[in-house]
Amino acid sequence: MKKQFVGxxxxxxxxxxxxxxxxxxTGDLRPDGSWTAHFLRSPLAHARWSxxxxxxxxxMPGVHAVFSFDDLPPYLRDKPFPLLVPNAEIRQPLTFTxxxxxxxxxVGEPVAVIVADSREIxxxxxxxxxxxxxxxGIANDCRDAAKPDAPPAHLSSKNNVAAVMNLNxxxxxxxxxxxxxxxxxxxxxxxxxxxxxxGRAVLAVHDPLNDRLSVWSAAQAPYMVRTxxxxxxxxxxxxxxxxxxxVGGGFGPKGIVYHEEVVVAWLAMELNxxxxxxxxxxxxxxxxxxxxxxxxxxxxxxDDEGRLLAVNVSVIHDIGAxxxxxxxxxxxGATTLPGPYVLPNxxxxxxxxxxNKVPCVPLRGNGRPQAVFVMERLMDRIAQHLDKxxxxxRELNMIKPEQMPYKVGLTGRDNRPVTYDSGDxxxxxxxxxxxxxxxxxxxxxxxxxxxxxxxxIGIGNEVETTGLGPHEGATVRVLSSGKIAVFTGxxxxxxxxxxxxxxxxxxxxxxxxxxxxxxxxxxALFPNGVGTFASRVAVNAGSAVHNASAKLxxxxxxxAADQMGIPSxxxxxxxxxxxxxxxxxxRIGDGKPKEIPFAKLLLMSNGIPGYAAxxxxxxxxxxxxxxxxxxxxxxxxxHVVELEVDAETxxxxxxxxxxxxxxxxxxxxxxxxxxxxxxxxxxxxNALYESMYYDEHAQPQTNxxxxxxxxxxxDVPAVEIVQMESPTPLNPLGIKGAGESxxxxxxxxxxxxxxxxxxxxxxxxxxxxxxxxxIVDMITRSKLEAQETESSVEA
Amino acid sequence: MSTAKIPLTxxxxxxxxxxxxxxxxxxxxxxxxxxxxxxxxxxREELRLTGTHIGCAHGVCGACTVMMDGQSVRSCLxxxxxxxxxxxxxxxxxxxxxxxxxxxxxxxxxxxxxxxxCTPGFLITLTxxxxxxxxxxxxxxxxxxxxxxxxxxxxxxxVDAALDxxxxxxxxxxxxx
Numbered sequence: 001m002k003k004q005f006v007g008x009x010x011x012x013x014x015x016x017x018x019x020x021x022x023x024x025x026t027g028d029l030r031p032d033g034s035w036t037a038h039f040l041r042s043p044l045a046h047a048r049w050s051x052x053x054x055x056x057x058x059x060m061p062g063v064h065a066v067f068s069f070d071d072l073p074p075y076l077r078d079k080p081f082p083l084l085v086p087n088a089e090i091r092q093p094l095t096f097t098x099x100x101x102x103x104x105x106x107v108g109e110p111v112a113v114i115v116a117d118s119r120e121i122x123x124x125x126x127x128x129x130x131x132x133x134x135x136x137g138i139a140n141d142c143r144d145a146a147k148p149d150a151p152p153a154h155l156s157s158k159n160n161v162a163a164v165m166n167l168n169x170x171x172x173x174x175x176x177x178x179x180x181x182x183x184x185x186x187x188x189x190x191x192x193x194x195x196x197x198x199g200r201a202v203l204a205v206h207d208p209l210n211d212r213l214s215v216w217s218a219a220q221a222p223y224m225v226r227t228x229x230x231x232x233x234x235x236x237x238x239x240x241x242x243x244x245x246x247v248g249g250g251f252g253p254k255g256i257v258y259h260e261e262v263v264v265a266w267l268a269m270e271l272n273x274x275x276x277x278x279x280x281x282x283x284x285x286x287x288x289x290x291x292x293x294x295x296x297x298x299x300x301x302x303d304d305e306g307r308l309l310a311v312n313v314s315v316i317h318d319i320g321a322x323x324x325x326x327x328x329x330x331x332x333g334a335t336t337l338p339g340p341y342v343l344p345n346x347x348x349x350x351x352x353x354x355x356n357k358v359p360c361v362p363l364r365g366n367g368r369p370q371a372v373f374v375m376e377r378l379m380d381r382i383a384q385h386l387d388k389x390x391x392x393x394r395e396l397n398m399i400k401p402e403q404m405p406y407k408v409g410l411t412g413r414d415n416r417p418v419t420y421d422s423g424d425x426x427x428x429x430x431x432x433x434x435x436x437x438x439x440x441x442x443x444x445x446x447x448x449x450x451x452x453x454x455x456x457i458g459i460g461n462e463v464e465t466t467g468l469g470p471h472e473g474a475t476v477r478v479l480s481s482g483k484i485a486v487f488t489g490x491x492x493x494x495x496x497x498x499x500x501x502x503x504x505x506x507x508x509x510x511x512x513x514x515x516x517x518x519x520x521x522x523x524a525l526f527p528n529g530v531g532t533f534a535s536r537v538a539v540n541a542g543s544a545v546h547n548a549s550a551k552l553x554x555x556x557x558x559x560a561a562d563q564m565g566i567p568s569x570x571x572x573x574x575x576x577x578x579x580x581x582x583x584x585x586x587r588i589g590d591g592k593p594k595e596i597p598f599a600k601l602l603l604m605s606n607g608i609p610g611y612a613a614x615x616x617x618x619x620x621x622x623x624x625x626x627x628x629x630x631x632x633x634x635x636x637x638x639h640v641v642e643l644e645v646d647a648e649t650x651x652x653x654x655x656x657x658x659x660x661x662x663x664x665x666x667x668x669x670x671x672x673x674x675x676x677x678x679x680x681x682x683x684x685x686n687a688l689y690e691s692m693y694y695d696e697h698a699q700p701q702t703n704x705x706x707x708x709x710x711x712x713x714x715d716v717p718a719v720e721i722v723q724m725e726s727p728t729p730l731n732p733l734g735i736k737g738a739g740e741s742x743x744x745x746x747x748x749x750x751x752x753x754x755x756x757x758x759x760x761x762x763x764x765x766x767x768x769x770x771x772x773x774x775i776v777d778m779i780t781r782s783k784l785e786a787q788e789t790e791s792s793v794e795a
Numbered sequence: 796m797s798t799a800k801i802p803l804t805x806x807x808x809x810x811x812x813x814x815x816x817x818x819x820x821x822x823x824x825x826x827x828x829x830x831x832x833x834x835x836x837x838x839r840e841e842l843r844l845t846g847t848h849i850g851c852a853h854g855v856c857g858a859c860t861v862m863m864d865g866q867s868v869r870s871c872l873x874x875x876x877x878x879x880x881x882x883x884x885x886x887x888x889x890x891x892x893x894x895x896x897x898x899x900x901x902x903x904x905x906x907x908x909x910x911x912x913c914t915p916g917f918l919i920t921l922t923x924x925x926x927x928x929x930x931x932x933x934x935x936x937x938x939x940x941x942x943x944x945x946x947x948x949x950x951x952x953x954v955d956a957a958l959d960x961x962x963x964x965x966x967x968x969x970x971x972x
Contacts, residue, residue: 015903018911019895021846021886025912028845062810120831121810197850197858197946198912248848248912249946281851494910494947670906674952678909681949705855705944713940718951742949 005503005513006733009670012499013513014492023246026201026218027278034203034274035064037264038122040112040129041287042104045356045698046136046153049102052112057125060116065271066129067263068112069099076266077101081228081257085326089163092354094154094322098232098262103136105153105321106358107700108286110259115267115275140698142293142318142353153321153354160354162319163327167334169409170345175310179301183381187298188767189370189747191291191363192690195710196493198248199279200288202261204268214241215265218248220255221531222491222521228257229265237523240265244521250493251682252362253289255533256324285703289361290692291329293318294370300378301345306386306393310345313337313374317352320359327352328413329360332465333367335410335418336744339375340425340461340636341397346409356698362533364682365743372462373768376748380458380755390752391433391459398425398461401726414468416631422726423636423662429461432638432660435722441642449760454647455655456757460639460749465632466663466737467539467730473528474544476505476552478621482576482599483515484552489529490541491521495675495739497537500667501545504733508549510574528626535635535737538667543627543731551623559601559621562614565592633728635663635736639680639749645757650775652688652754657717661741665727665734673721676742681716683746689715691769709771815879819844820888828875835859837875838885846886846915850944857943860916861885867923886915889922897967898922898960907956909947917943921957929965933958 017023052068069077081095100109112129116122137151144150145160153160176182203216213235219225222244230240247254260277267275279288295316301309317330327350334348379397383390399406401424408418433439441457448455475487486505490497498518505516519525530540557568560578564571570584579595580588588594596604598621604614605621613619638660644653659676666672689709693701702708719742727734747768754775755765761782767774816825819842826841835852838844838861850858852871859871862884889896898921901907908914917940924931924939931939936957937950945953 011903012906014911015908018908018914019886019899019902019918020890021844021915023846023911025845025848027849028839030840120829195946196912197856197910197944198848246912247910249910251946281853281856494908494912496909674906674909674948677949677951678947679949682946704853705851706853710944710946711949712944713937713950713954716949716951718954719949 005506006667007665009668010499010503010513012496012671013502014496014498025198025246025248026203026216027198029203029216029245030276031205031274034276035115035117035271036119036122037267037275037277038114038116038119038126039110039260040114040126042100042107042109042111044104044133044135045107046138047104047133048136048155049131049133051132053130054112056128057114060121060125060128062117062121063114063125065115066112066125067099069101072098075234076232081324082231083326084224084256084324085328087163087326089165090323090326092157092162094354095324096259096322098259103155106356107698108283108358110263113263113267115271138698139355140694140696142316142355143295145355146316146351146353153356157354161351162323162354163352164350165327165331165352166347166349167410168347169343172310172312172345172347175345176299176301176312179309180303181385182299182301183385184299185377185381185766187296187374187377189294189373190691190769191369191686192692193285193290193708194251194253194288194363195284195708196249196251196254199281199284200254200258200260201278202264203274203276204265205274206268206272208272212239212241213265213269214243215261216243216245217261218254219244220250220491220493220533222523223489223529224531225257225261226523229262232262233266233269241524243523244491247491247493250532251364252366252533254493255531256289256361281705282703285692285708286358286700289324289359291360291363292320292357292692294330296374298374298378300382302382306382306388306396308341308343308397311337311343311378313348315348315350317350318355318357318360319352320355320357322359324359325361329362329367331367332413333371335412336368336465337371337375338408339372340399340463341375342399357694364679365740368462368464368740368744369683369686369747372460372745373748376460376745376752377766380752391429391438394459394461395426395429398429400426412465412632414632419631420463420634421728421730423634424724424726425461425636428636428660428662428724429638431722431724432640432658435660435720436640436642436656436658438640454645454757456643456645456753456755458641458749458752458756460745460752462741462745463634463636464535464737464741464744466535466635467629467633468534468536469629470530471626471628472530472537472540472544473526473624473626474541474548475526475622475624476545476548478598478602480599480602482597483517484509484511486516486518486545487526488518488520488541488544489526490537491532493532495537496668496671497541500538500542500671503667504542504545505549508546508553511576515576535739539629539633539731539735539737540627542667542733542735544625546732547627548623548625551625552621555618555621555623556601559605559614560596563593563596563604565589627731629730631730633664633730633736635738635741637661637741637745639745641749641753643750643753643757645754645775647779650772654684654717656720658720658722659742660722662724662726663738663741664736665725666723667733667735672738675738676721677719679740679742680719680746681711683743684716684750685711686743687747687750687768687770689769689771691771813876815875817878817881817883819883820885830874830876832875833871834861834873834875834878835870838870844885844887848912848915850913855944856913857920858913858916860919860943862919862923867920886918889918896922897963898925898956901956901960901963905952905956905959907948907952913943913945917945917953925957925961925964929961931958931961
């Protein structure tokens with residue numbers, strides 16, 4: 001009986017090396033005698049200078065070189081990095097320069113690089129570099145920065161508006177003017193840092209024997225690194241190899257290309273010596289992209305039942321000092337906002353503002369948590385206004401399964417109409433509510449209040465674009481050992497891609513998992529890849545492995561048929577060999593093999609010198625497929641949170657956390673559940689803890705993990721995950737992405753639950769993160785207002 | 796407009812060295828290293844034991860946790876010279892002759908790791924904890940892990956792995972008795 005691995009919770013193939021200390025992270029790869037780079041970074045949010053005096057630093061023992069902008073060769077000075085995702089609406093396509101060109105626009109922007117025997121020596125040397133900084137005007141809060149008279153974040157800019165965009169479905173203004181009920185609210189949201197446990201890291205080695213530069217980078221998109229490093233250094237991909245080895249978490253911020261990759265690559269060539277660089281935690285907080293502030297003014301119109309008539313939202317988004325990913329984050333948010341609901345009229349305008357802060361880059365969820373927060377808060381507002389159950393108002397508005405595929409009326413980031421392909425949104429919400437014992441919650445809440453405890457429940461729904469194109473590819477090849485190798489460009493940062501790709505290939509060849517080897521994210525081993533973001537790898541690379549495996553099976557069977565002299569339909573592939581099917585065994589001619597191991601088939605396919613080719617002139621057993629999805633596929637989820645708020649301290653204790661989830665066919669339940677649990681943890685951080693604080697000079701105030709609060713083991717609940725499978729018709733495996741759903745609706749659901757718990761204080765919450773002190777402030781203010789009302793009544 | 800000035804200072808030679816003699820995973824080492832080298836850097840750079848990772852370098856995340864004389868410590872908060880004469884255990888020393896410890900096996904079985912970067916620290920912390928508390932409650936496991944941060948897993952599977960490992964270790968101990 002053939003084993004089936006897809007859909008089963010197999011243990012990960014990655015784990016053995018990682019639990020025995022044999023992982024190979026970029027910082028672990030340190031050729032003997034390699035030198036360490038360290039970056040002198042701007043201590044000011046906006047400053048210019050005329051000179052960088054590194055003479056004392058260069059004289060320090062153990063220091064090999066110091067470079068600032070003027071020391072770079074012309075090809076690194078003359079052009080900024082290419083813009084990754086161009087958009088016609090971008091007015092200021094600000095991208096990094098290799099090192100800051102006499103002007104720094106955020107604290108942490110690299111001013112100079114020191115190369116020394118060790119990081120310690122390089123840091124000492126950095127202290128000796130003199131820069132005559134002149135402080136410039138600062139664009140700090142994005143609302144102020146958007147104003148016409150605000151100091152520009154870049155001297156070359158007239159204002160701080162990077163882009164003004166809008167999108168429309170129907171006629172929101174008209175619907176709004178005719179609606180029986182209207183509400184208005186203002187929202188503030190902040191996402192924070194990636195804080196992968198491994199910071200960014202780069203190793204570059206120039207190999208003079210092959211005249212090739214190899215770059216190892218803790219990157220989500222090694223092919224993007226190849227593109228940008230190649231473009232900046234003028235290297236074709238024949239001369240440049242980029243590898244993403246084990247990468248210690250990505251979450252988005254490792255999905256762009258930074259100064260350090262280009263500079264370290266150049267240093268290895270320029271100095272003809274291996275050079276490494278590893279980010280420290282302070283640099284992660286200040287020099288790695290993050291998602292920051294977004295303000296939204298929202299109006300909603302609805303009928304007497306609570307049915308949505310129109311939503312009108314005006315957003316100001318802080319994009320930071322540069323736009324390495326263009327304006328993708330707020331744009332994705334804008335197209336995500338309607339979520340699982342029928343929204344006949346929708347208008348959104350976005351003002352995307354440049355500030356003197358580290359650039360905005362996608363962070364797990366990428367703009368979507370902000371959108372979902374607005375929509376879900378509006379749902380709660382409608383329910384409160386009409387005194388209806390918030391779950392019922394949501395269900396009333398949901399797209400029904402029979403409406404699938406459903407056109408939202410928007411154009412997505414993939415330039416295709418936003419069309420939900422499949423799913424049962426009301427069913428998913430009901431499933432989650434049942435698991436949460438939602439119908440009996442009011443009784444639990446009432447009892448708790450009698451004891452002076454504040455229990456609340458909250459709901460958050462999300463629909464997520466996943467599995468975006470343009471493509472990922474895979475080559476599946478028989479090795480001389482008879483094992484099957486899978487080569488793909490898709491990089492992993494802990495998601496277990498190698499395991500699921502192994503499962504897919506093992507099923508195709510009817511073999512055990514240990515007969516499959518996955519080689520990923522090495523540009524020398526596979527020619528093209530896009531990158532790991534947008535929950536897209538299982539969908540794209542998984543489908544590519546599936547399709548390439550099918551092609552290779554055909555090749556193998558055809559070759560076997562030639563050798564056995566029977567039609568290929570009479571041959572089976574199992575456990576590393578081809579074998580005639582039992583019922584056809586009698587038809588095998590004398591002297592013909594009844595079974596052939598893969599290793600032997602490969603030798604036949606490779607051919608015998610001087611003889612005619614076997615295998616139809618297609619030597620080697622190898623097949624490649626690039627999977628290009630016709631459009632994104634949409635996963636969905638419902639979060640239900642029950643929690644208790646301590647009204648004295650503002651501390652929130654999550655009692656139960658339920659996620660109803662649908663990501664189509666599940667390849668490995670262990671991994672999907674792990675993704676959801678981990679993503680919820682990130683969402684808990686977004687709701688309650690994580691915030692990058694800046695002072696009035698745009699100086700970061702949260703520079704360590706003592707100051708920046710990551711959710712720890714006592715903060716994150718065990719998530720109860722209930723799953724349904726609505727396979728997508730858009731790929732052969734029926735799968736949708738699962739990497740971000742757990743984060744996207746978390747803050748919305750948690751904040752709703754806190755508001756629900758604090759009903760007796762009549763508090764409305766329109767922000768996240770909501771830290772304990774915010775809760776205490778709100779309760780205190782509410783009590784004071786109540787006292788004032790009382791005393792004015794008495795008077 | 797003001798001008799920010801960075802003072803020029805002379806730094807004394809920080810590259811003083813000492814010979815550190817210690818035991819790591821049962822092997823004796825005597826290595827000359829600079830006095831300011833942390834134990835974490837020493838293990839990684841001098842001994843090339845790169846399983847111990849540096850996550851924050853200020854003692855918050857716990858990725859660098861190693862065992863010194865049977866107690867878990869932060870190797871990023873110690874100088875290598877402070878480990879002189881001591882016995883260190885790192886993640887590389889957990890499994891003997893290729894056989895995973897019950898805790899390691901449970902980490903795999905419960906999907907208690909994703910990227911694996913913080914994992915060595917969790918394994919060492921829990922190895923220490925389970926030695927002292929072979930039959931812990933979930934709450935006790937969570938308390939024991941408050942000094943280890945993980946960005947990938949959301950902790951649940953780590954806690955489950957620890958509880959299952961405790962159970963397996965108790966069963967092993969009973970079988971041996």
